[in-house]
Amino acid sequence: xxxxxxxxxxxxxxxxxxxxxxxxxxxxxxxxxxxxxxxxxxxxxxxxxxxxxxxxxxxxxxxxxxxxxxxxxxxxxxxxxxxxxxxxxxxxxxxxxxxxxxxxxxxxxxxxxxxxxxxxxxxxxxxxxxxxxxxxxxxxxxxxxxxxxxxxxxxxxxxxxxxxxxxxxxxxxxxxxxxxxxxxxxxxxxxxxxxxxxxxxxxxxxxxxxxxxxxxxxxxxxxxxxxxxxxxxxxxxxxxxx
Amino acid sequence: xxxxxxxxxxxxxxxxxxxxxxxxxxxxxxxxxxxxxxxxxxxxxxxxxxxxxxxxxxxxxxxxxxxxxxxxxxxxxxxxxxxxxxxxxxxxxxxxxxxxxxxxxxxxxxxxxxxxxxxxxxxxxxxxxxxxxxxxxxxxxxxxxxxxxxxxxxxxxxxxxxxxxxxxxxxxxxxxxxxxxxxxxxxxxxxxxxxxxxxxxxxxxxxxxxxxxxxxxxxxxxxxxxxxxxxxxxxxxxxxxxxxxxxxxxxxxxxxxxxxxxxxxxxxxxxxxxxxxxxxxxxxxxxxxxxxxxxxxxxxxxxxxxxxxxxxxxxxxxxxxxxxxxxxxxxxxxxxxxxxxxxxxxxxxxxxxxxxxxxxxxxxxxxxxxxxxxxxxxxxxxxxxxxxxxxxxxxxxxxxxxxxxxxxxxxxxxxxxxxxxxxxxxxxxxxxxxxxxxxxxxxxxxxxxxxxxxxxxxxxxxxxxxxxxxxxxxxxxxxxxxxxxxxxxxxxxxxxxxxxxxxxxxxxxxxxxxxxxxxxxxxxxxxxxxxxxxxxxxxxxxxxxxxxxxxxxxxxxxxxxxxxxxxxxxxxxxxxxxxxxxxxxxxxxxxxxxxxxxxxxxxxxxxxxxxxxxxxxxxxxxxxxxxxxxxxxxxxxxxxxxxxxxxxxxxxxxxxxxxxxxxxxxxxx
Ligand code: HEM
Ligand SMILES: [Cu+2]
Numbered sequence: 059x060x061x062x063x064x065x066x067x068x069x070x071x072x073x074x075x076x077x078x079x080x081x082x083x084x085x086x087x088x089x090x091x092x093x094x095x096x097x098x099x100x101x102x103x104x105x106x107x108x109x110x111x112x113x114x115x116x117x118x119x120x121x122x123x124x125x126x127x128x129x130x131x132x133x134x135x136x137x138x139x140x141x142x143x144x145x146x147x148x149x150x151x152x153x154x155x156x157x158x159x160x161x162x163x164x165x166x167x168x169x170x171x172x173x174x175x176x177x178x179x180x181x182x183x184x185x186x187x188x189x190x191x192x193x194x195x196x197x198x199x200x201x202x203x204x205x206x207x208x209x210x211x212x213x214x215x216x217x218x219x220x221x222x223x224x225x226x227x228x229x230x231x232x233x234x235x236x237x238x239x240x241x242x243x244x245x246x247x248x249x250x251x252x253x254x255x256x257x258x259x260x261x262x263x264x265x266x267x268x269x270x271x272x273x274x275x276x277x278x279x280x281x282x283x284x285x286x287x288x289x290x291x292x293x294x295x296x297x298x299x300x
Numbered sequence: 301x302x303x304x305x306x307x308x309x310x311x312x313x314x315x316x317x318x319x320x321x322x323x324x325x326x327x328x329x330x331x332x333x334x335x336x337x338x339x340x341x342x343x344x345x346x347x348x349x350x351x352x353x354x355x356x357x358x359x360x361x362x363x364x365x366x367x368x369x370x371x372x373x374x375x376x377x378x379x380x381x382x383x384x385x386x387x388x389x390x391x392x393x394x395x396x397x398x399x400x401x402x403x404x405x406x407x408x409x410x411x412x413x414x415x416x417x418x419x420x421x422x423x424x425x426x427x428x429x430x431x432x433x434x435x436x437x438x439x440x441x442x443x444x445x446x447x448x449x450x451x452x453x454x455x456x457x458x459x460x461x462x463x464x465x466x467x468x469x470x471x472x473x474x475x476x477x478x479x480x481x482x483x484x485x486x487x488x489x490x491x492x493x494x495x496x497x498x499x500x501x502x503x504x505x506x507x508x509x510x511x512x513x514x515x516x517x518x519x520x521x522x523x524x525x526x527x528x529x530x531x532x533x534x535x536x537x538x539x540x541x542x543x544x545x546x547x548x549x550x551x552x553x554x555x556x557x558x559x560x561x562x563x564x565x566x567x568x569x570x571x572x573x574x575x576x577x578x579x580x581x582x583x584x585x586x587x588x589x590x591x592x593x594x595x596x597x598x599x600x601x602x603x604x605x606x607x608x609x610x611x612x613x614x615x616x617x618x619x620x621x622x623x624x625x626x627x628x629x630x631x632x633x634x635x636x637x638x639x640x641x642x643x644x645x646x647x648x649x650x651x652x653x654x655x656x657x658x659x660x661x662x663x664x665x666x667x668x669x670x671x672x673x674x675x676x677x678x679x680x681x682x683x684x685x686x687x688x689x690x691x692x693x694x695x696x697x698x699x700x701x702x703x704x705x706x707x708x709x710x711x712x713x714x715x716x717x718x719x720x721x722x723x724x725x726x727x728x729x730x731x732x733x734x735x736x737x738x739x740x741x742x743x744x745x746x747x748x749x750x751x752x753x754x755x756x757x758x759x760x761x762x763x764x765x766x767x768x769x770x771x772x773x774x775x776x777x778x779x780x781x782x783x784x785x786x787x788x789x790x791x792x793x794x795x796x797x798x799x800x801x802x803x804x805x806x807x808x809x810x811x812x813x814x815x816x817x818x819x820x821x822x823x824x825x826x827x828x829x830x831x832x833x834x835x836x837x838x839x840x841x842x843x844x845x846x847x848x849x850x851x852x853x854x855x856x857x858x859x860x861x862x863x864x865x866x867x868x869x870x871x872x873x874x875x876x877x878x879x880x881x882x883x884x885x886x887x888x889x890x891x892x893x894x895x896x897x898x899x900x901x902x903x904x905x906x907x908x909x910x911x912x913x914x915x916x917x918x919x920x921x922x923x924x925x926x927x928x929x930x931x932x933x934x935x936x937x938x939x940x941x942x943x944x945x946x947x948x949x950x951x952x953x954x955x956x957x958x959x960x961x962x963x964x965x966x967x968x969x
Contacts (some may be wrong), residue, residue, distance in 0.1 A: 087496035093419040096496060100488045100522055108526035111570060115534065115545070122561025203543050207561040210543040214534070232961075 098252050102259050109219075109263050113270060116215045120271075122207035132208055135199045136272050137191075144187035145268045148223070151180035152261045155254045165244035171237055174250075177257065178230040181223055188220050212271065219267055222260045229253050335913035337421035338839060342428050343407030344735065350399035353435060355802065357391035360384045362799050369792035371780040381776035382449035383468070387438070389452030390472065393582065394479050395435045397716065400724045401585035402431075405490055405514050407735065411830035411837060412508045414499025414846045419492040421911040422963060427486035429921030434479035437928055441471035448472035451774065453575065453626075454535070456546030456567040461539045467932055470539060474928040477532045480525045481924065487518035487525075494518075499829075501848035505609070508828045509602055512609045513588020516616045517581055523620070524577035531570035538562075540931070565630060572623035580619045583683075583715060584612060586723030587654060590676040593730050594658050596824050597673035598665025601852055604657045611650040611657075618647040628696045629703045637696040644694035651687055655680060670824070671745030675726030678753055682718025686711055689764070704774070707767025713760045725752070725805070732812070733819030737835045740816065744808040752801040758794030762787040827852035840908045914966060920959025926952030 087093060123131050154176040161169030192213070195201040201209045233253060236242055242249065336342065364384050367375045376384065406424065410417055418424050441447040446467045450458050459469045494515045498507065507515075534545040544550055544562035552558045595602045602608060624632060624640035658680050667673070689711040693699040702708055732740050771784050778784050822831040829846060830837070832854055850856035930948030937944040 088498040088502075089496055091496065093492050093496055096492045097420065097488050100491050104484060104488075104522045104526050107523050108530060111527050111530035111573075115530070115566065115570075118563070118566065119545075119561065126559050126561045203537070203541050207544065210537070210545060214537060214543075218533075232964075 092248055094248065094252055095255070098255050102255065105222075105259065105263075109266075112215045112218060113266065116211040117270065119207040119211040123209075126206060128206040130195075130199045130201050130205070130208075132212070132271075133275070135195050135201055137194075138272055140187075141191065141268065141272050144184050144191075145264060147180050147187070148184045148261055148264055151177045151184070152258050154180060155257050159247065159250045159254050162242065162244060162247045162250050167237065167243065170242065170250065171234060174230055174234045174237065178227050178234065181227040181230065181257075185220060185223055185227065188216065188223075192217075215267060216271065219260070219263060222263070226253070226257050226260055229256070332913065334918055335425075335915045337417070337425050337911045337913055337917075339406050339410050339418050339421065339424060340735075340837065340839075342424050343403045343405075345428050346399045346406055346431070347403035349432060349435070350396050350403060353391050353395035354400070356439070357388050357396055358799055358802065360388040360391065362795055364388065365792040365795035367776060368778070368788050370789070371778050371782065371785050373777060376776065378776045379449065382451075382774075383447035385774060386448045386451050386472070387442075390438060390448065390476070392716070393452065393578070394476065395438070397582050397720050397724070398483065399431055401517070401582075401720075402427075402486055404510075404585065404589065404724075404727055404731070405486070405517075408731065408830060409490060409493055409511060409514055410497070411734075411833070411841060412511055412828050413494065413497055413502060414829050414842060414848065415493065415497040416841050416845075416908070417911060418489050419497060420489050422914050422917050423485055423489050425914065426917035426920055427482045427489065429918045430478060430482035430485065430924060433921050433925035433928075434475050434477075434482060437478060437925065437932070438471060438475035440929075441468065441475075446471060453571060454567070456535070456564040457548070459535060459539075459567075460547045462547065462550065469535075470932045473532050473535050473539070474932055477529065477536075478924050478928055480529050480532075483521050484525050487521040490514055491518045491522065499846050499848050505606060506848055506851045506853075509591040509605060509608055510588040510828075512612055513584050513591070516612045517584045517588075520577045520581050520584070520616050520619065524574045524581070527570050528574035531567060531574065534570075535567070536931075565627075568627050568630065569623070572626045573620070575626065576623045577616070577619045579712075579715070580615055582720050584615070586679065586720040587612070589723045589727040589730075590658065590679050591654075592828065593672050593676040593726055594661050594680075595852075596730075596826055597668045597670060597676075598662045599668075599825070600661055600665040601827070601855075602657070603660035603663070604653075605851065607653060608657050611653045614650040615647060618643060618650070622647055625694055625699070628699045641694055641696055645691060648687060648691050648694075655684055655687075670729075671740065671742055671749055672726045672730035672824075674746065674749040675722050675729060678749065679719055679722040679726065682714055682722060682753075682756070686714025686716075686718055689714065702767060704772055705767040706763045706771045706773055709773050710760050710763035710767060713763070717756055717760065722752075730824065731830075732809075733823045734830055734835045734837070736813060736816075737819050738812050738816030739819050739823060740812045741808050744804060744811070748801060748804040748808060751804060752798065755794050755797035755801055759791055759798050760794075762790050762794075766791070822854070825858075827855045829853055832857075840910060843908075912967065914963065916959045916963035916966065918959075920956055920963065923952050923954070923956025923959055926955060928952070 087096075089096070120132055123129065154173045158170050158173035158177060161167075161173055195209075201212075203210050203213050230253060233242065233249060333341065333345070336345075363376060364381065367373050367381060406418070409415075438448070444467065448454075448468045448471055450464060450469055450472070454469070454472065458464060459473075494507070494511055498504075534543070537543045538545050538547065544560035546564050546567045547560065547562045548564065549557050549559050591602055591608060622640060622644045624636050625644045628637055628640075662677075669677075689707070693702040693708065693711065702711075729740055729745055732738070766784055766787050769784065771778060771782070778788075819835045821834055823835075824831070829842075829848075832846065833842060846853070927949050930946035930950070930952055933948070934946050936947045938947045938950070939945075
């Protein structure tokens, strides 16, 4: 019969973990995934539900402007070519984000700075584009939060997405500043990877919003809502991998 | 780098031998609590704060019961009554039961998985302070006489500024929003902690079942809370920015009523998509506590451990597909009603599995009816009554009768009090020795249990009759000719007795803290790792991280792996419950904890790294507090571009940013 309370093992022994810098190295994790990375995944899964709720609200409400007979209606204000460009800018910034991560994983600090700067710049261009779009809608088209349900749900959805982009930009710039002061090297590449996860997520959400808000036609009034899944299907079929 | 070599700040209050009280001045003690990142202290902070709110919520309930004790009573008016039931529900759910569960998560999870702290100790402190800020905002509303008064479910369009022009709803919406941030942050933390910080050898299916409950509850919070976050954002937009998300018509500039297209039912959908998972967020930790206690006092491993884990997961999964049972009477039509009625009945299956597994665990066991066990068995019996009434109103035609009546009030008190609160009390009796090193008095504990049990049934069982007779909920009065007077007097008397039962409990706690029996490491002959270390545990929990090769690790260590198959050797077993002794009467020649303390006192830090204390979590949380208060009072206003923004809010955002940057730039350990 065992007499010790619990079998014990030396903390660092037996697990093959060697502290590289004498302090604050995290012990190996049970899953092998870093704590912070897993935290980011958990946060993003939560954020999925957040955007799902907002997008559902938009889909329910976007044709209510017609029902209430109060314009402007979606088809009258959206400018697909204009927003396509800003969507392309945001998509492109995912590429520069990947390049930033690749750079630091090669311990290329200069490359990291260049691509971080590029990513945050592209993010700012996207935000600038959204600012001009919003003021165009507000000042020229007369669409505000209070005008009709389309205005309310459109500004709320795209505005909260824009807030996500803005937080990403602040994060990227902060990381850039830390890197300029010499604080980011190859062993910190996880910091870049995590902001990258966030950035790509925000990007993917924009693809969905762009499709639902801008690309899918809805002038037919309430039926537009039913047309949405169908249009999604058409879009999916047109994609190369399906 | 922090280490246990700073005992004067780290050890206070956790009863460390290394603390020299003479050096710990009062401010230093206060500062050490404000900056603590120790999961055990954060657990105690959660527990004490939540218990105070439990008392506040109880007081609100007793005022309501005093009002309803007699027909046409005029103790409080309708408006005060509205505030009382809204704050009672909101307080009990968000400020009492959830944080009490959180207290157990915090204190126990690292101990049960053999870790030194949670994955993100500062985030953990941030969760607590944010919870404190949210609770404060909700309750500060009493001071301006504008406590929330629309019900804990906040149905639209009553919450619109048109019908609720004062700040009541704002206190509620922003308070809840901040509490949501706290819950989400805590859940991310526990998710990562449980998945990533298990001791070597502890596979998922070797975790104590309490860890399963915490893991799944965290998943529920992560996936359910965003829905209410969005619901509350839209509500606040309606109130602050003049949108019409939840209101179908409004007055235009000319004073005419115009159609907007907004829909009050969107609120109900978003709220209950969160709200039903929320009830499982309230009950799963309770189930998990009971699942720890019953095996120990039946001296048998949990019956059907894996099935229990799957049942928790199944309940959580199905819990996202039943929300319309709260909306059967809103006229969604026969198809949604039928579908959601079926899913609701389905969820009773995994719930029933759990109940039978507890019975299976007790079956043939050597039952010891200690106070924790009494409360645990109390849950099994009383929750079942609430579960059965739940399945009754899973049927839409039946629910049409029950809805908004006292029958529903009876249902959710059987599951919430008879379920969650019974289990939380069981948990306090069971782990108090670990938290404090003292036993709670068993004699007083048994009196406490029986008074609670009797008073609880006296209070809530007659509510079934009142409901079936048609007494509506949320009304401050009823007519003398209604015939409801008799049961209402009974209910109210039961309510006061139930309130008094908590005095017995507090007396027990005070007495036991003073001169309770010393607990020793393992007073109940426990099966999980927290009982392998001293009571209260040292600040670093485990001197060396344990290796796990069995589900009931401590039993396996004490009795070999055959434990559970045979209990013939009763005499030996009895020797073991006596306490300190580990093994068959052999005292280990060295006390590992004592030895570790000596080594630490001698400055030998070995390989133990502890996170630094930090003030930034508190700063960040106070930023959220000021942000919300500024919005609620819309004060002092400064023009920014075309709109006016409250200066306090801007200041709060700055404080929040200071907190976040200070936090990310300071070294963590
Ligand atoms: C067998 C499992 C359960 C079933 C089938 C069930 C079913 C229901 C149904 C159909 C309602 C709506 C009644 C109405 O408003 O007309 C309801 C209300 C409620 N249930 Fe349950 N329930 C179950 C378990 C629980 C648990 C575990 C909790 C909490 C710990 C809970 C808490 C509540 C609360 C708080 C309400 C009232 C919400 C409100 O209107 O304010 N239920 N339940
Ligand atoms: Cu429900």
